[in-house]
Amino acid sequence: MNGQYASLLIALPLLGAFFVPLIKGLGKKAIKTYVLIITAIQTGIAAWVFQQVYSTGKPIIVMAGGWRPPIGINLYIGHFAALFVLIVAIASFLMAVFNFKAIDVEPIDKYAMLFLLLMLGATGMIATGDIFNLFVFMEITSITAYALTAYNKTGEAAEASLKYMILGGIGSSFFLIGVALIYGATGTLNMAQIAQLAGNIDPTVAQVGLALIVFGLAVEAELFPLNAWAPDAYQAAPHPITAMFSAFVVKAGLYAMARILYLMSSVGTWHNVLKLLVVMATLTVVVAEFSALRQRNVKRMIAYSSISQVGLIALAFALGTQAGVDAGVFQMINHAIIKALLFLGVGYVAVQLGGADIENFHGLGRKMPVTAFGITVGAMAAVGIPLFNIFWSKLRIILATVEAGYTWAAFLVLAASVVEAVYYFRLIHAIWFEGEGERISESIPLVAIVVALVILVVAIGIYPNYLWSVSQKAGSDIFNVAQYIKNVPLMGVGA
Amino acid sequence: MFDWKLALEAIGMVIYATFMGFIFMGIERKAMARIQRRIGPPIYQPIIDTLKLLGKKESVSHGLIYDFGPVFALGASITALLFIPIANFQLFSSNADLIVVAYLLEVPMLGIMLGAMSSGNPYSALGVQRGLLTMVAMQLPYGLALIALIQHWGTFKLSNIVALQQVHGWSITVPALLLAFIVFDIVFQALLGLEPFDIVSAPAEISMGPMVEYGGKHAALLFTQHAVQLFAETAFFAVLFLGGASNLLELLVKQIAVLFIAIFVASIYPRFTIDQAAKFFWKWPTIIGIIAVLLTM
């Protein structure tokens, strides 16, 4: 059985999205269950693909329309893509469960469509092997993200989505210029072939093209000066969508940036692009942490924390060493789990107690103990406390950073994580030891999800070996480009 | 294995020290009187006083610790005494060195404090506070003087120091140790609680300081302890700086010489208040001590 049905990963959400208007008449609950089923199937397929790729060790190549690359567009589902498509699917499934409780604004069918398209866009960005296809999927993700940010129909939501659109628009147009330059220089759009030809193209054009592509993707991946839209978008978007944003949408952009960065590694001036990225990533971590320090709105605080952790991943990728990339991937997985847990918890509190201000969190320990416990574990894990999962990945990243010679970056990142510890523990103190309140009943499915995620976090914290080996394989998938080129069956045509 | 000779020697030494201690207290009062052109009490007056206190028909106590305090003080003084190499009697000095003896000489202070504190009298509490602050103030120069000495002779053992002094001449002949001698002498005033630093039991202000509630046999115990302490301190001083002694008479002469220095200083100076004393101790004696220590580095 060749991997052709792996293309179902792309087809299923697309078809699902377009069938939504048909069942619009059956009422809101039906639509939500429909979305749940679609995401469940998607998770099943993704799990099967993951098992297939990791057992055989060979990536699955899907040729669109049977055309062999570089003419046709191919989906390259390697170790990383398999892993991350699974994470995207699981996260969407969890958020689909959360939809039941969190979403009641009127046009549910449009929400369901956008929800599925967002999942599609992210999966596509990760799986594609062609840079223009990457641009198309990126645009799908961005447009659905703009719509979903404005979904709440409040003034703030519209303002946030406007900011996102303008900045996203500029970013994607420059990304397109980059693609045009690369295409102009190499004459092909297929990533594998670009990697082959990148060596002998004119260095200035290659550098400008690479810089512009990285710039375009950096807007999507929230690096320092370009992430001004992110806090507002996270705050204004509906709760499940914020969770999806931080869990995988940003990461898809980050992965794409890393993929292209390492493809073009044979370009002459590759190293100072990396240096620029290290500087931007460190600044992201520092600025985001400091801005979260005196935050009244907990959702915005966790948004800042998510941006800073993503900055940490970007730093790991920008180190340019195998250890750095592995650590970055490991951090990506842990961060996805943590942020899903945190945004789920905070969102659920905002839904139950109306609003995500710190006042509602006073005495949460008594009002909603399980959610409070989930948020506490998520916060402690995010800070990097030993028995939880981020500790291992943060340790890996710091060791890789210092090994790569950026000791100053390690200093700044650790100073920032001290600040992170301060505001997270202020939150924990507010939850458990301040204010009082009587117990409110919490819905069973959400409690189940929170407990499952907590168990996952602690399990990885105590026994990270399996996940570390998975992320090592995924890291090598990105890092050694030669293996990537061998895997893609190029037709050997080209200049 | 219990060698009787050492035990007898020890008991003899304790009796001798107590007796000589009382005589020293008598000399002290007699000399003060003679300086003030008074006849002054007979030298053995402290013995009479102690006997009178012992003879008291009634004895009052504020509790177990009130009784334990003076007993512990006297016990500690006797222990300290037995570790100092008195003249040709080695006693137990081979088993302890300078730091141990210096600490043992300060332990009676805790005994007196314990008793005074448990009496519940505010005057005694004030006396305790002043006693402790004097001790804190004088500890730094005291330590520096001892350190200078140890660094010069290179050993902590008292018996070795005495032996070295027999060979190389007294400590005060060495210039650096002369400075240490001066510092130690100032500290000696505070250790004995004589005039410039007798804030501890300032008679006029807080009526005998810590000893205000003591009467009868408790006061007798404290007087005996003061006597033994006086003898031990002067012997310690003589051993450290004046080259110990081959026989008791020579030691006695040195002890009385040291005592007279203290008496002359005491009968001239008015009393320091406690924070003046602290500031004084941390200014001049400490500076001289540091110089002495650096010289003997």
Place this chain on the structure above:
Amino acid sequence: MSERKNDEFISYELKEFKLFEPLFRWARKKSLWIVAFCTGCGGIEMPPLATARYDFERFGIMPNPAPRMGDLFLITGYVTPKTLKRIIITYEMMQDPKYVLAHGSCPINGGVYWDSYNVVKQLDKYIPIDVAIAGCMPRAEAVMQGIMDIIRKIENGEADGWKRYRENYEWYRKNQDELFGEGWREKDAKRWLAWL
């Protein structure tokens, strides 16, 4: 009377130390500590004794502020009820054997203030006096003579004021309560609390 026996102020053990008694009597004679609690106008008469001219330290006499250690209690001059309260408390704090030396005529019979409402006419009714020195403030020589009398009395065992106080404590107590009223100690102690 019986419950008076173990009154917390006075203890009644009269155990005699037969063996050392002559030694202790010699020691008591040779070392008298004065409770420097100089009441009344004679207080200024006592310091000259300590100066070079008279120097009572020759006889082992030393002014000592703490009553617990003191033996010789000097009542130097007139005694008002307010001072008498302090005198009684201090006297009872002193440990046996203790002697009282009354200076001047006021403690004997009120002296110059014989008709004053506020002076205690006969001190002997309240605390036992061993030696009284007549004179409206006797000079230093007279006081020295008084002290020599005290020493002589101690020597031949006559100075038994403290024994008299103990044996007929009841009589003394009655006189005191008669003057100050019952339970005057607690009342007086609490009087100052409001002010503090």
Place this chain on the structure above:
Amino acid sequence: MNELMIMLFAPLVAGFIAWALDVRGIREAVGVLGTLVPLGVLAKYYSTIAGSNPEVVTQTITVGGFKLIFQLNTISWYFATIASLIGVAMAFGMVSTSRSSYEWLFALMSYTGVLGVFLSGDFVGFFLFWELMTFASFMMVLKRSRHESLKYFVLSVIGAYAMLIAIGILYAKIGALDFGTIRQALYMDAMLGSISKSLTALVFLLFLTAFGVKAGAVPLHVWAPGAYSEVDQSYTAFFSGALSKAGAYGFLLLYILMGAKLVAALGIWHNHMVFSYIIAWLGAITVVVAGFLAVLQEDIRKLFAYSSVSQVGYILLGLGIGTPLGFTGALFHVLSHAVFKGLFWLVVAALVLRTGKTRFEDFGGLAEKMPITFAMSLIAVLSLAGIPPMAGFASKWLIYEAAISAHMPLVAGAIFLGSALAFAYVVRFLYAVWFGQRPSDLEDVKEAPLPLLIGMAILAIPNIVFGVAPGLVTEYLGKFLGNPVGGNYYKLVTPTGTYNALLVAVLLVFGLAIAGLIFIYGAKTRRIPVTNTYQSGNPVTEDYNLSMRRNFYRPLAEALDFWLKYSWDRFYERLAGIAEDFADFLREGFYNGNVQSYAWYLAVVLLILALWGVL
């Protein structure tokens, strides 16, 4: 071989069970059992470690790609036994003082953390358990007060991250993380000098901050008073008894791993190793400053907190001297400080539990009401003040010997002053709490509960045993340090001095006998009430409290007013304020909500890219 694992994780598992069950009886039992297991395992291993052929017990597990090595050699056995001894005492203390299972969970987690720090043989395990220990103790403080706990956490996390960077640098330069290889590489490197002098200095500074924070050296001691006093006192016995020892262990580790390299890099000055001279002076300053601050405190917990900081200063000083004698003194002081400070904190726990008060002016006259606790505190007082027949004196004596014979006179002078201050604040505690007139509201105070008393007994016995027989400890330490201290188990003989503890005890008894004889000879004593004291004749009443408990050392404060103007607390508060304002400025400045300015940020980045291309 996996006893090490059982020993290490038994408390953690017990903590979780106690937290999960949360039933009054079972929770305490599980907790106490959890602390007893490590002590049992360590006792079992005593024969292999300290026996004739001492062989090191090791155990390696791979976690997340890192190979964690756990080893039990002489020095780690020593520290682990002290920690578990205090842990058992803490457990007994907490049986009567802690109400919630939250405290049991995090107390036992910090216990595992400390054991992990002592047993780990490589930096990742060391850092992991170091963070775990910090986090668990922080959560104990978080429950009581936010400000103190955050101050504690920020400082110790800064320390932990400084250590992480130092580990990273070493990992980058040497490529390995376990102590054996690092030690070998650095030893070789001392000659070759491939790691530059400045880099070694940086690594030394980072390790200094990391271990200085945990040990509480002066500039970084700010968290200690708050953290020690806010927590449930019987846990503080462990907190200040064992956790501060992790800092001391860190300094010792510094010597073991980087000793040769540091000497080669930082050189020798007046035949003292420069880096050890710095540590010695750090210790000396800590002793004096914390001593003065301890004397002037009004709150009983603050007094003992500063006293802990000052006593750990002694340990640093001992380590700083650098000679084997210095090490013996320091490590002996680790034991004696853990023991008598643990005892003090249990006494404070009993006092706070029974009276509910913490300031000196509310205490008084408790000696009759709580006689056993009073006896225990008397033992602790004698030991801390350094009265000869007690453990405190033996270790302090060794440190004196080492300091003076290593020609560090001014440092030795600092210890003299420090020990006098220790004497002063300990006597102040005795007076304020146990003696004098009892305030009326303390009439119905009962004796401390039985488990707390057991805990105190556990800690009091070693005080006396190691006091009278210090040789036991020095002989064990000798195995590791090339026995600088001779003499049998009750007599210490060093090249320059001797101290015969048993003889001092015997003579003290002999002296007490003589004094007792005189005492018995006099008239039979009659007990009189507290009101029968000489107030120059005025009658005394129970209502007005005559004892002088507040501002006991007011004159000393006046003598020191020049120095007391400066305080580290205010300095750190201002620093934190500046950091928070900077954060506000950054957030308001950058995320100002205007899309236009966001677009300008993009344009600026484009400009940089354009210029980049040109460069």
Place this chain on the structure above:
Amino acid sequence: MSVPNISAFYFGAISLILIGLYAVLVKKNILKMLIGLSIMETGVNLLLISIGYISGKSAPILSEGIEPNQAVDPIPQALVLTAIVIGVATTAMTLSAAIVLYKHYGTLNVEEIRRLRG
């Protein structure tokens, strides 16, 4: 493919992009910003087309008269098609957001729309 010769079309495209960027950066009114955005997109599309253009060749429609090697490179043209569609979608989205903003904020001036900040 040799280095694309920098011909006039590139200057046109780049200038269009810069004009669009200028409009977004300077104009206070949201609509003007959106117009600037779409100008930028057209500029990008023009750049994309001009990359595939080979002077002197016809449009890449293989009608009967045109041989493959006479036609211009068809791929960029395909890319531009999708880019235009995406441009339309984004512009529609931003305009609807502008309408909602106007309804809530009552103004289109970018300075006033600043509720989400800090």
